Amino acid sequence: MAEAPILEVKNLRVEFPTRRGTLVAVDDISFSIAPGEVLGVVGESGAGKSMTGAAVIGLIEPPGRIAGGSISLAGRRIDDLPYEEMRKVRGREIGAIFQDPLTSLNPLYTIGRQITETILTHLPVSPAEAQQRAIGLLREVGIPAAEKRIDHYPHQFSGGMRQRVVIALALAANPKLIIADEPTTALDVSIQAQIIALIKKLCCEHGAAVMLVTHDMGVIAETADRVAVMYAGRIAEIGPVRDVIKAARHPYTDGLMASIPKVGRTDARLAQIDGAMPRLNAIPRGCAFNPRCTKAFDRCRAERPEPMRVGNSDVACWLYDAGQGGTR
Amino acid sequence: MSTPGAPYIEVRGLARHFDVSKPLLNRVIEGQPRLILKAVDGIDFAIRKGETLSLVGESGCGKSTVARLIVGLYKPTRGQILFEGTDMGSLATRAEERALRKRFQMIFQDPYASLNPRWRVADIVAEPIRAHRLSSDPTEIRRRVDELLRQVGLSPADGEKFPHEFSGGQRQRISIARALSSNPEFLVCDEPTSALDVSVQAQILNLMKDLQRELGLTYLFISHNLAVVFHISDRVGVMYLGRLVELADARALFENPQHPYTRMLLDAIPDLDMTGRARTPVAGEVPNPLDPPKGCAFNPRCPFANDRCRTERPELRPVANGGVAACHAVEEGRLAAAPRLAPA
């Protein structure tokens, strides 16, 4: 990577102390995102995708905590900032789109008021300009009759429209880094295309970096430059989007790709990876995927694989250990 | 009470309008009229027993409102909902209504809002069992809850936890387990898998199909993911601005869509094969539901619109794919058939 990354995460670890012992939700992960780059993050639900995003924006809810590693934004460490300072960084430099649109919207205020306030807090504009910008943003995310709907309350919008309002809110201050946690999950394909175009535009025009968490491989295929696949708190595979989608290397990624329904395919059942991801308090020894992996061998049950360079990707799987003479 | 031969669920002329005006005083001061949003504006469909009907359409077109009307969370502004031929609106007593309603369950679009944060997962899942007095034996309830948690890919030990201890997709699995707990016959699923990763999604869709085969469940399914809809549905209804514009067998609809909006929707399916085909987003502005276009509501975005489309509203008529569609151009034979090759 020629340019210095906007976001650099090194050996991040997120823990939840509980009565039953410490749960490790994010276990020693590292990645970076360059200016203008979209990193897609996919993986099993519960794998730690949202937690990674929450760590970056400094919003892990106690008792959860960052227990190790570092997070830097444009070269400056942000994981150890005091709360007030982090709050400023969050609105101005990092825009966050959460998985749950309701937590980001205050039910008591009109959406217009919420967006204008964000703009006024972070940008040097007049209230009238803020109002204009708010209407413009709502239009950009595809809210019809934006100038009227700006006076409505969150509960008066459909699920997908609320999500678009949240997106408008996140983009309000032109952030450097956008953390988008399933921003298009509740949206239909056409609005999805619009939102993705909008995110891409921000990326290109403002050189913003985007971390895009989604379950939708179609969205990943179209939007992401690189993809990280997470499983049980770790990155199983990270690499260029084409390599990950078209030539998955990690057996988990492979299973994931196979289970996607496709228009025109009429199999009665979808291919599925049997079993479930392990509980965080019962991660198996060795590779966390080994109980479900059809390719597992002895070493997988004893030693934990670290990311290994395979082509342009990093893959945490013993099949690719040079000494092992794997099956690539 | 049920009428033999009647569809399992039928809606007739179903409508729901919302008053979204500002408070009276503001309206008087600002001289603004009352604002009525016609979220669902007169739709008809029927679902046979053991069948899956899906509703698709742009965000805000009224899908969730239909779902909420059917399970009784909203009262219709107009129209009827018939359950095995019995008009739900005609039920005289609460007891009668309860007896019918316990055969329905709904999985909500938003797994965050629909789980009580102060309850343990086991109690959340057991709630319909208790509410409908299906069992009062704690051991039996516990056994059932454990089984359900396993079925949706969670573990019995998760029953002791609270919703906030779970990720989004895990919470959606809890709401699915809850919906299944009272052995409903009819499930209304509003985006049940959109919060799930594709591997859990595959497990849930397979589970839904297995349950349908084994127990004869009937589903009303709502999803934005057209590949999921193709996979799960027997029939598909396409909604636009509060109305149905096309309804047909799933295969026929995907292979031979008739309504111009359906065609656009199918062209907007994202391309996973990365062939470099840019998807064609549905063109034009999303219409304003507060002031819907006259005539055919799709006319401002439709490449085939003419004067008739701008004045006269098209009604659903039988079309070439064996279903029905509401479009003047299709009816007049102005539209070339545009068969689609379903990418296999």
Ligand SMILES: Nc1ncnc2c1ncn2[C@@H]1O[C@H](COP(=O)(O)OP(=O)(O)OP(=O)(O)O)[C@@H](O)[C@H]1O
């Ligand atoms: N308050 C908490 N206490 C204990 N464990 C928690 C808590 N919050 C989350 N977890 C656990 O942390 C793990 C990671 O959760 P996270 O929300 O990051 O998952 P995710 O990858 O975003 O999943 P999804 O795709 O379903 O949203 C999950 O296994 C979850 O059960």
Ligand SMILES: Nc1ncnc2c1ncn2[C@@H]1O[C@H](COP(=O)(O)OP(=O)(O)OP(=O)(O)O)[C@@H](O)[C@H]1O
């Ligand atoms: N309680 C309400 N009060 C006022 N307007 C409402 C209410 N509920 C829904 N609406 C409006 O009704 C229309 C249809 O909403 P609905 O939630 O049914 O859409 P949807 O098709 O489910 O959309 P999505 O795909 O985004 O979930 C929207 O314009 C919405 O703003």
Ligand code: SF4
């Ligand atoms: S390390 Fe072993 S168990 Fe893990 S994914 Fe690779 S082959 Fe499977």
Ligand code: SF4
């Ligand atoms: S009725 Fe006219 S405007 Fe409406 S979809 Fe058909 S051709 Fe287009």
Ligand SMILES: [Mg+2]
């Ligand atoms: Mg998440």
Ligand SMILES: [Mg+2]
């Ligand atoms: Mg909805």
